[in-house]
Amino acid sequence: MNQWTERFTDRHVLRRMAVSSAGFLMLAGLVAFVIFEVTKTEVTVEKNGEEVTAYTHASTVEEALEEQRIDIGEHDQINPEKDEAVQNNMTITYTQANQVFVERGGEQETVHSTADNVAELLEELGIEASERDAVEPSKNAELEDGMNVSYAEAFPVKLSDGGEEEEKAWTTETTVEEFLAEKNVELGDEDRVEPSKDVTLDEETEVNVVRVETVTDVVTEKKGYATVTENDSSLTEGEEEVEKSGRKGEVEKQYEVVKENGEEVSRELVEETTVEESRDRVVAVGTGSNSETVSRGSSSTSSSSNSDSSSDQSSSGGEWRSFEATAYTANCTGCSGTTRTGLDLQANPGADVIAVDPSVIPLGSTVEVKGRGTFTAADTGGAINGRKIDIFMPDQGAAESFGRQSVKVRVLD
Template sequence: MQAYTPPRETAGFFRSKLVIIGLGVVVLAGLILGVIAQQNKEIKIVDDRKSYEVTVFGGTVNDALAKAGIKLYDRDLVEPGLKTRLHEGMKITVTRAIDVNVIADGQTTKVRTPLRTVKEILRDAEIKINPLDKVEPQLDDELTNGDIIRITRVTEKTVFENRTIAFKTERQPDNRLYRGITHVVREGKNGVAQRTVKVTLENGKEVKREVVGEKVVKEPVNKIVAFGTLREKTVSRGGSIRFSRVMVMNATGYTYTGHNTASGIPPRPGVAAVDPEVIPLGTKLYIEGYGYATALDVGSAIKGNKIDLFFATEAQADRWGRRNTKVYIIE
């Protein structure tokens, strides 16, 4: 039997169809490959100081991290967020959380945070800083794992203190008094000043006091002392003496003891024993109730404003006894 030979027109038709189908397959394959190429994205990941580059077919930031084998732990920070869709050339940053100890208010608080500066860490931990507080390290310093933040709580308060204002002594001449004699005209009284003091405390302990103001609430009253200017005295036997000063002294009497005076001469009426630091030996004196004398002797009991007057007999010394009297230092 003779084989069937299709007409030339029919064979041409089939060849055209095959060409069209082939072209369609090529175009479709190109489209598919194009779509795949568009879905594959080059992504850069920075994990602290390590860098990775991965190619990911579509997906999210979380998919890119999984593709790179990067594990996340408590409080690690990923930017942008894990659910963010990927795009070509995207950069993903992973900041690892660190542990920082904060010492404040008498206790230590462990803070786990992805932040780095002191200021950010304290804000993240909701630890309040007051304007006067001291923070170490500085607020803008960056920290690493295991670092410590120390907060010193600083407070100020105002207190009031009273201060004594000492009175002064005013001296006034008085020609009614002998030279060396004084008289208190008015007693002095201290005044009072109120100070305003700013007290600084660190963690409740006082570290500084500063006077910021003061006012007088009670004025002091000065003491007034009159001093004598008279240099002449009329003596009981008539006439007068000129003296440089007069002192009120505790005077006693003594008689001959068998020993010469400190000046080396035998004692006699008109010899006085004195404290040389008060009245130098050899000084001429006039003693009220006794008369003229010269400081020529000393005594172990004669100290300060004491004077011992020589009498010819023990009876005279006994009659004198012990009394306060004025002693004039003769010029």
């Protein structure tokens, strides 16, 4: 074998040896890989509700989670604990905590929670939320990172609306105005609420809604009359006779009335109108002398029985005497319209006629009623007895308003 052949042989051997070494190394690596994979522990990682199956050589739960690139926060929830040894077919549950801003009692706090919803969060905070309490968002809302949660505990408030007291109403509102809006209590333009709308509520607050209304009240009232005196020489001094009876007038008064809860609290007169004027009462006051007078042709020794006239007589008529006067018409129910002397009053509505008692004033006499003129005594009446007269008036309304008056009467002829 020559030198070239030897060299070739050596190279071939070396090449075979190199191939054998590489194969061995590959085989060894493969065996090692298989052994490495086979010796891994199978675990199930549940992250925020999602499951992943993993194979790991981690010795602790924390290491297994780190292999899954899970950065464990201070408030995150891990089950089992992160320092517990990994076991085959273990289930590791990881729940990331949410940062939530909770407002209650007018103050805000930042909390971290792994609760599923708002209700569970409140339980974690030791809050027992009743149905009356206000929770925003609702208790079944899913908790999210960065969420704002507000909680207000309900408390009772005493409410009185329009004077009617209700049972205590539960509320979570802050001010009186918000409370009224919550209870659908609307205020009218004149209504008021005590305390004022901006007052902050608490359990001691009593809310009183006062219903105010302004109404117009029209009242008809009688108006008094004055008494007027007139000197009368036909009456002796100190004697008085009512010549005209007084009559009250009538006024209409318009009031502005303010009521609170249906009760009147103020009344203001805004307008007054005279419906009927009052009539003064006229009284004749005697100014005549009590002594008798003697006519010029008489002797000074003549007795009073022979004197020509007295202080209560008139040169143009008889003696003035007091009578009670009423008035009547020809159109009254049951009236015939014909006088005792046969005068048809319906055909003669302008006739100046009075009804008299014939035993006091003879029928057919001409009579003067003081202040009213002369009349003919042409009629009688069942109620006209003694010193009474009934004056005929064509207008029924005037007759009714005349009433009953004291008058002076004298017979002229």
